[in-house]
Amino acid sequence: MALGSVCRSMGRNAHRTLVTEVTTHCSTLRLFLTLVALLCLPSFSYSVLNQTSASAACSYLQNTLGTGVVLPSEDQYQSTSEGNWVQTAWASPSCVIQPTTTDQVSQAVSYLAQIGVHFAIRSGGHSPAPLGANINDGVLFDMSGFNNVEYCAQQGIAVVGTGMRWGDVYHYLDQYNVTVVGGRILQVGVGGLTLGSGLSYLTDMYGLACDNVKSFEVVLANGSVVNANQHSHGDLWWALKGGSNNFGVVTRFTFTTYPTGNVWGGYRVYTLDALPALFDALLQYQSAPVKDRYANLMMQAFPLNETLGVLLNMVYNKPVEAPAAFAPFYDIPTIADTVHIQPMTDFLASQVPPSLPRLNWYATSFKIDATLFKTVEKIVTTSPELDTIRNLTAGSIAVGWQPISTNAIAAGLVRGGNALGLENVNQTWLAIDVGWWDAEDDTTANEATASLIARIEDAARSSGQYVDYIFMNDAAVTQNVIGHYGAGNVARLRAVQRRYDPQEVFQKLVPGGFKLPPQGHEGRPRLIEGSQATPCLVDPRGYPMFLTDGVGWWAHKQTWQITRHWHGIPTKFYGPEDLRGSKAPADLQQGGAEIGTEHREMHTIPPYQQPDNLAVQTGQVWTPSSAVRKGRIRLMLIPPSDMESLGMSTLKNSNPYLGKTITAFEGGIVTRVIDHPHDSSRVFAYEVTFNLQHPRVVAVAAQKPPLHFHPYQEEYIEVLEGRLAVEIEGVEHILGPTDGEFKLRPWCNHRLYSPVTELEAQAKEDNDEWDGERTVFLLSGQDTDQMFRLDTVFFENWYAYQDLIVVKGEKANLVQVMSHAA
Numbered sequence: 001m002a003l004g005s006v007c008r009s010m011g012r013n014a015h016r017t018l019v020t021e022v023t024t025h026c027s028t029l030r031l032f033l034t035l036v037a038l039l040c041l042p043s044f045s046y047s048v049l050n051q052t053s054a055s056a057a058c059s060y061l062q063n064t065l066g067t068g069v070v071l072p073s074e075d076q077y078q079s080t081s082e083g084n085w086v087q088t089a090w091a092s093p094s095c096v097i098q099p100t101t102t103d104q105v106s107q108a109v110s111y112l113a114q115i116g117v118h119f120a121i122r123s124g125g126h127s128p129a130p131l132g133a134n135i136n137d138g139v140l141f142d143m144s145g146f147n148n149v150e151y152c153a154q155q156g157i158a159v160v161g162t163g164m165r166w167g168d169v170y171h172y173l174d175q176y177n178v179t180v181v182g183g184r185i186l187q188v189g190v191g192g193l194t195l196g197s198g199l200s201y202l203t204d205m206y207g208l209a210c211d212n213v214k215s216f217e218v219v220l221a222n223g224s225v226v227n228a229n230q231h232s233h234g235d236l237w238w239a240l241k242g243g244s245n246n247f248g249v250v251t252r253f254t255f256t257t258y259p260t261g262n263v264w265g266g267y268r269v270y271t272l273d274a275l276p277a278l279f280d281a282l283l284q285y286q287s288a289p290v291k292d293r294y295a296n297l298m299m300q301a302f303p304l305n306e307t308l309g310v311l312l313n314m315v316y317n318k319p320v321e322a323p324a325a326f327a328p329f330y331d332i333p334t335i336a337d338t339v340h341i342q343p344m345t346d347f348l349a350s351q352v353p354p355s356l357p358r359l360n361w362y363a364t365s366f367k368i369d370a371t372l373f374k375t376v377e378k379i380v381t382t383s384p385e386l387d388t389i390r391n392l393t394a395g396s397i398a399v400g401w402q403p404i405s406t407n408a409i410a411a412g413l414v415r416g417g418n419a420l421g422l423e424n425v426n427q428t429w430l431a432i433d434v435g436w437w438d439a440e441d442d443t444t445a446n447e448a449t450a451s452l453i454a455r456i457e458d459a460a461r462s463s464g465q466y467v468d469y470i471f472m473n474d475a476a477v478t479q480n481v482i483g484h485y486g487a488g489n490v491a492r493l494r495a496v497q498r499r500y501d502p503q504e505v506f507q508k509l510v511p512g513g514f515k516l517p518p519q520g521h522e523g524r525p526r527l528i529e530g531s532q533a534t535p536c537l538v539d540p541r542g543y544p545m546f547l548t549d550g551v552g553w554w555a556h557k558q559t560w561q562i563t564r565h566w567h568g569i570p571t572k573f574y575g576p577e578d579l580r581g582s583k584a585p586a587d588l589q590q591g592g593a594e595i596g597t598e599h600r601e602m603h604t605i606p607p608y609q610q611p612d613n614l615a616v617q618t619g620q621v622w623t624p625s626s627a628v629r630k631g632r633i634r635l636m637l638i639p640p641s642d643m644e645s646l647g648m649s650t651l652k653n654s655n656p657y658l659g660k661t662i663t664a665f666e667g668g669i670v671t672r673v674i675d676h677p678h679d680s681s682r683v684f685a686y687e688v689t690f691n692l693q694h695p696r697v698v699a700v701a702a703q704k705p706p707l708h709f710h711p712y713q714e715e716y717i718e719v720l721e722g723r724l725a726v727e728i729e730g731v732e733h734i735l736g737p738t739d740g741e742f743k744l745r746p747w748c749n750h751r752l753y754s755p756v757t758e759l760e761a762q763a764k765e766d767n768d769e770w771d772g773e774r775t776v777f778l779l780s781g782q783d784t785d786q787m788f789r790l791d792t793v794f795f796e797n798w799y800a801y802q803d804l805i806v807v808k809g810e811k812a813n814l815v816q817v818m819s820h821a822a
């Protein structure tokens with residue numbers, strides 16, 4: 001392939017080939033090396049996980065690997081084992097191996113997996129998490145030898161070694177006037193930041209760092225090397241976007257590059273008493289109806305610092321002085337101001353990392369709300385935990401606000417999506433950094449900061465503004481980060497882990513860092529994009545239904561179980577007998593005031609614990625909207641027979657098509673027009689059933705329906721039964737009932753289908769109970785004033801058109817195609 005000839009590279013690592021070539025080239029060599037490694041294995045058993053076996057493994061690797069292996073007896077041991085940014089992450093590995101080629105990584109990983117020795121992976125070493133990127137009594141992979149960057153102008157990509165620092169990457173790419181989406185501080189490492197998602201000053205324009213990885217070169221647990229990208233190992237590609245060290249050792253990242261140049265940026269410093277004014281400004285900045293994507297900022301307050309009150313880093317990604325996006329900040333008096341027009345990399349070089357021997361950080365997220373902002377301000381300036389930290393030697397604290405807009409989330413989705421399960425709302429990712437001096441203060445510092453974060457989370461929850469997401473790169477390792485990606489995403493991550501690492505090497509032998517949550521800790525179901533659901537009253541089909549934190553879920557069966565954690569929120573369960581024959585409580589009729597105390601049960605379920613299974617005979621569950629708004633969740637189970645007497649049959653009957661059934665493919669696809677069960681603003685809602693065993697559907701199973709788009713309306717898909725493939729701009733997403741709603745944006749080319757053969761194979765592999773009989777999903781759309789809109793007539797046409805093209809093999813007619821771009 002001629003790609004190499006148009007690419008330019010930097011670094012002492014002699015690897016010059018592009019990622020695509022690396023695998024082909026390596027596969028034979030790798031097989032040979034793996035065989036050699038296996039033949040030469042000393043006779044260790046998998047269960048011998050102790051210092052001796054780790055030390056013996058180090059000697060073996062030193063003799064066979066052909067690269068640096070630093071043993072404790074050697075001079076460089078101290079500097080390599082203490083190569084992590086802060087002391088809290090230092091450890092005493094049995095040896096540090098320093099591979100420079102993918103084959104060396106492959107050989108070492110497969111060997112350690114075979115003999116069951118623990119290991120850790122370190123790229124830049126900037127995670128402060130104890131034992132996240134270092135290890136005691138095990139082997140540390142120091143990936144700093146992967147220090148090559150290669151730019152391919154024709155493809156608009158840069159292939160970057162995991163051991164590089166962002167500064168080296170940016171400086172190299174500057175000569176071509178391009179950059180990549182990466183870290184905001186030049187010293188930080190590429191590998192950990194990207195695998196933890198990666199927040200950049202370009203995120204509002206192009207998404208997170210992980211969203212911009214076109215391909216990951218990964219060494220798997222069995223030593224094989226794969227390139228995970230959209231077209232090959234797409235499930236692993238998705239999983240690595242937020243999956244950290246759970247799936248393999250990533251050696252190289254192929255990033256999309258973007259043009260770069262001068263920006264208007266720098267920092268402004270304020271006294272702490274400017275904080276209320278800064279919060280008002282922040283609120284206005286984040287609430288802009290159309291957020292300017294070129295504007296980015298991070299604000300940090302230092303409540304324990306005598307001189308430095310608040311630091312505002314701001315950048316406008318164009319050489320435009322004082323753009324309107326930052327106007328709310330302009331009148332607030334500063335004590336220092338460095339903002340000016342300068343090259344992007346110079347702006348980044350002005351951001352200096354803190355320098356403290358011991359450090360940790362904790363993260364939480366919430367929406368944009370004036371009252372909550374004031375509460376948070378009070379918590380971080382007056383809480384008693386501040387005194388605790390102040391009393392530690394060199395105790396200090398920095399509270400960082402990072403505005404994330406829906407632009408960033410959309411940018412990730414159009415690039416194929418990630419594993420993070422982000423809610424499509426403007427939000428703040430808050431990080432509290434705590435620094436101190438002495439190891440003996442570790443527990444006090446951590447407990448005080450965790451307690452501050454808990455106060456903020458409580459405030460966010462009780463105001464209804466909590467966002468169920470913890471940003472990994474700012475999180476403490478004790479926070480269940482991946483458990484907050486949502487149960488659907490965790491299930492997908494587990495499926496990827498079972499496929500690529502069936503022996504769970506990266507779960508069991510790589511103990512440090514942010515791991516996949518254990519069963520029962522996987523978080524609650526969530527919408528894939530956007531929490532569009534509003535509390536609802538009636539499921540037209542009489543199925544039981546329940547609703548939590550504004551997210552509605554269906555249960556098709558007569559009995560169901562609640563299998564989610566409830567964050568310690570007091571939860572009331574009402575049995576049908578509470579209401580049978582009685583009058584509806586006043587608050588029920590009014591739509592949800594506080595329910596009185598005369599009701600039966602109150603369960604408080606601690607975080608991450610499942611409530612007792614709750615079986616509902618035919619009935620409905622209803623949650624008052626005010627309870628959701630107040631962050632409390634209550635379930636009310638009402639037998640259908642009592643619905644009418646309780647005045648709950650509120651189904652509007654205004655839709656002239658309501659109840660109408662459209663059949664296509666001679667009954668293979670059945671579409672029933674319904675009122676949307678939890679969002680009355682949807683202009684249409686259908687329950688679509690694909691009868692997968694129907695001969696007309698079986699006959700076209702290998703064919704995909706035509707791609708189409710809608711210019712004005714957002715379309716929503718929620719799988720109720722089976723699985724559905726949604727292909728958007730060439731990227732396939734497999735959705736199931738735990739995945740929540742999936743939003744399709746206007747202008748995105750898409751198609752929906754049930755990929756029978758893949759599904760069967762996957763279900764078999766996952767040991768799922770899916771019977772392959774039907775796929776049932778809710779399809780609905782947003783309203784629009786535009787003349788051409790999606791409605792029932794459109795769908796009648798659409799299926800007739802599919803019959804014509806897919807089944808009868810006729811050619812697409814331009815007029816018809818255009819009418820379907822409604």
Ligand SMILES: Cc1cc2nc3c(=O)[nH]c(=O)nc-3n(C[C@H](O)[C@H](O)[C@H](O)COP(=O)(O)OP(=O)(O)OC[C@H]3O[C@@H](n4cnc5c(N)ncnc54)[C@H](O)[C@@H]3O)c2cc1C
Pocket residue numbers: 085120121122123124125126127128132133143162182183184185188189190191192193194195196197198199200244245246248249250251353354473474512513514
């Ligand atoms: C001063 C400073 C500024 C920061 N600024 C930002 C910022 O702007 N944006 C942002 O998103 N984050 C930022 N961070 C947080 C940073 O992203 C994390 O600390 C990240 O872990 C650092 O990456 P690293 O390569 O140095 O990680 P390491 O400490 O080396 O590793 C972190 C984790 O990733 C795993 N890992 C690393 N490399 C690999 C690999 N190749 N394969 C598999 N697993 C691997 C490790 O096992 C470990 O668990 C900053 C951190 C610091 C200290």
